[in-house]
Amino acid sequence: MSRLWPRYEGPDDLAAIERLPLEARGLPESTYALLARAAALWPSRTAITVLPEASRWREPLHRTYAELLAEVHRYANLLHRLGVRRGDVVALMSPNCAELIPATLAAQLAGIAAPLNGGLSPAQLTQLLGRSGARVLITAGPELSPEMWARVGELDGLDAVLALRPTGATGTPEPLPAINGVLIGHLAEMAADEDPDAFAADLPTRTDLAAFFHTGGTTGNPKLAAHTQAAQVANAWMLAADARISAEAVVCAALPLFHVNALVVTLLAPLFRGAQVVWAGPLGYREPGLFEEFWKIVEHFRITAMSAVPTVYSVLAQCPVNADISSLRHAMVGAAPLPVAVRETFQRHTGVALVEGYGLTEGTCATARSFPCAPRHGAVGQRLPYQRVAVVRPGTWEELPYGETGVLTISGPNVFAGYVTGRNASGHILDGLGKLNGGRLDTGDLARLDPDGFIHLAGRAKDLIIRGGHNIDPAVIEDALLAHPQVMAASAVGRPDAHAGEVPVAYVALAPGATLTEEDLCAWAAEHVPERAAAPRAVTVLDVLPVTAVGKPYKLPLRADAVRRAVVETLAALEVGAEVTVATDDDAVAVTVTVSPELTLDAVRAALDQYSVRWSVEARP
Template identity: 35%
Template sequence: MPFEQSHPIRSIADIRRLEAIPLEEAVTAVSTYDIFAESARAFGDRPALTFLQTGNPDDEPIRWSYRELFEKITATANLFHGLGIGPDDAVAALLPACLEYHLVLWGGEAAGRVQPLNPLLDLDKLASLIETAGSKILVAYGAPEDADYWQKAMALRSRIDGLKVLRVAPHDEERPPEHQGDGDFQAGLRDQPSDRLVSGRTIAPQDIAAYFHTGGTTGAPKLAMHTHGNQVFTAWASVQLQGQTRDDVSINAYPLFHVAGVLPASLTALSAGVETIIPTTTLLRNPDVRANYWRIVEKYGATSLSAVPTVLAALANVPTDGADISSIRYCRTGAAPLAPELAARFETLFGLHVHESLGMTEMAGITSIRPPGVRGPAGCVGFPIPYSKMRVVAIDADGGPTDRDVGPGEAGMFLFKAPNVFPGFLNEEETRKAFTSDGWLVTGDVGWVDKDGRIHLTGRAKDLIIRSGHNIDPKVIEDALESHPAVQLSAAVGAPDAYAGELPVAFAVLMPGAGAVNEDELLDWTRGNVDEPPARPKSVTILPAMPTTNVGKIFKPELRRLAAERTVRELLAEAGADGAKANANLSAGGKLSVAVTLPAAMEAEKKEAIVARLTPLPIPYSIA
């Protein structure tokens, strides 16, 4: 049967009712291919995927039914099998948001293993990921307007021996151009059987389905393995907590190289008969999609909205202009803590209460969800998924977990065991770091559990600001700063300090048309709204835009770099080092360093004074 909610989830007791049924009876699908086979049987000609070719809701979309999707997935698996892909082989994807991405994902898992790639990574990292996974085929986009995909694919083909590259053409292409790849993906599907797997493969739950890279923005990406059982369970658990049905329509604005877009968003919806809207190849980075978002909701009758907080902040600036958005029954966010002010603004503007979830690549995308009908403050990410075990433990001085469980309501780090916890990374050393000695997954997420069994997330252990041994939660500062009516987004980080180790500093992006507001005013406001004296920030810096990752999370390493650079420049100014320059840098491993350039004519005595000021800083520096 397709996945459907057993009963509405409104309390931790409802979770326990689910767990009264043995897991093997509750979740009967064995593989992701099973999910699509059953969805095709149950939902047939109902729309599964709807691709918007433009951001204009009046333009004609491309729709695939559940039956078509399953047939194309089967043909894709057969294409890969014919090119030598077996259960232990991998297919990599370098694609924007498009219908074909789903074929590569699920057809790749039916034939072997799939490896989604972040197209924003540089060639060295992409090559390293492909070689580590041993991917034999790369499927890449070949549209002229997105030439970077194809250029990278061709560069990778020349660097990696034996790598075959298949080209995905845009839907509006009239005549395929000549190219140096190894074939056209869509053309290759035409002669493949679509009613059976030619390989005759029987997929087991423990078979590896995918390699997802995690990290990699500041260091070497790590490849996390997912089993079919991991991914199937995530889809089932998400349906149980959210209650999707064939009557729902969802807009998936998450990129499909990211676990959130693939599993909690796509596979969950497609296991329950939901129609999933793909809003152009560039999703909400498309200005037309953003401008017309509420009209798209009205046109397709979207019943749910899901996006990271930075995207919600952008949508909050888009007026509905009379669009009827009453079809939306559920609004959810994740990937980063939600600011209370943003949650309140969204509810005031659109009448939508924002529910939160918690997830990570190492748990196949989902850890906890706040279900429809369960209201809560910002930071409340709901109930742990069914059949999971959770501990909340104290954090050591290095930001790691201890063996001490904290008391009720006390903040600590979450540890998990669950059916969707991944078997590990391809690198055994990284796998050892991911688990405690007795097998608990170390999430790095910090928060507490209330009397109703709901998880409240405050941040990441690595984001804690440590001032003279005092742990400061940056969210305390961010909530205070975002309570100012002129502030749209904020982030707090630690700036290096010679005596305290770190001092809290904050960055802010203003609301459009915020008017005259300065950094001193925001600093006074924030300090006045932070109760703990050690947590009161030293400075507030206004930025034109917040640095973000490709999935919309605020990129705090860049803010730490800016904070370090400002600290050193202030020290140079205090020392009277006229003409001196300071540039902070992030290494490939995410480590900070500062390069200081002094005027050649500077007296030796003044140089010594500058060295004396810089030496106590807890970051490496160089002087030229």
């Protein structure tokens, strides 16, 4: 096997891979060097195929590796001419489009990229821009996203705004409205005369910062996680080393580029192999029309691999397979717990096994992967090469033996450099904020390990709610509800949901004499929570909210109640008479359903399989 590509087909290959140090494998110095290598090896091979939108998948835009590199050079040279230097940040806020892909790589070549979720509130976006120090924003123009363009005027501190056009747009665009004191223009138009053959300044090195990704899709105070060039390249190689990812692979990309999965899994990793990536329309998996056309798209482009969250596979499992999808053999899933029912239904529906994985932004992207040839029940996967995982006792970092549950920690070349907390004359100030200890990352997740390096998650040490792969900080919901003068206390938790994995719900205690109804509170939250996805599905009024012996908020009983309500509603829809009891143990919730002995238990079990919670079914004596 080559120095760059060892045998990596199953879990038993891990030890042999690691006999050769990662430094000896000759990885590219930076994401730019990775792209330049691909363009030198496969200049005429198609690198990206971008669909204008789901309904127009027969009208794609193609770029070869040589063409992609030329666009990156033009965009990076423009950024350099506008004053962007190695330690300067370029923010990017746009739905996916053909121009966003080279723009992201160009930002990492000229300076540091900071992809932003345009769905965040103006206050959150302004906070992220201020913390990063970004003075240049690359964003969707009015043709691509009128709503996103309208938000640009609400952002402060910018020197230049470069607008992106829709994929395949032709003709001369309408002049952009002026913003006082800000340089405004279309990115491609302004970069048209820049040098396509080389970058005009020094190239990034492995220790340079490549990107700042904000953590979570909906957080009250998003943090900026700093990635180095070396971390991104190493993590992309760990994924590309998979024997099933080859030069003939065609990868479907439909997650937004502000998500680390989109960058590392569906952009950087394919660059290593010279694979083609098919980018879905601007909204990707968030566009309902994509699912109607998805199997035809798979057949037409002979897609072999895809990456998505459990919610996507749940929807696809309900879409009739109206095309030849025999090319699809690698379906990766992560970002949220995978319910058994989703796994089994998708595989039965398509014949394709889901390959579960695990990762987080602070770990650059991916830390564990599964193997269809060697399934490990209950595990999210085996650690990737050159990463080290350990389980430690909460609060002490004392390492625990195999089989014991504690906080999962990660170390290795993929661990982030820290959170951006400020900036001084020397550059950005980075701080682990308690998450880093001697190079080890506290993931905040509870887990146990087996001797083969497989990770078995056991819940979250933090209270984040994961809705369809997006992290929601409960504080966002709680702060919004507490802003109502009649609300005395508020607590938000995740409620199991068959479609999204979890949805947020809230519990409140009201002031004496309050007249609010639960419907009033839902309406208030929908109006005041910064992002729609975080608005609670339900708000329940209690006399008092549970607290610990020392008076701190205690969410476990609320999570148990949320689970019980979800199960009761599910069984009521089946018209099954059952008794539902919920028990809690070490921050975990378990459900027991007792039914009449004359009833068949299959329907009840199938219903409960939709949820990623521990459950059991018993026949009433």
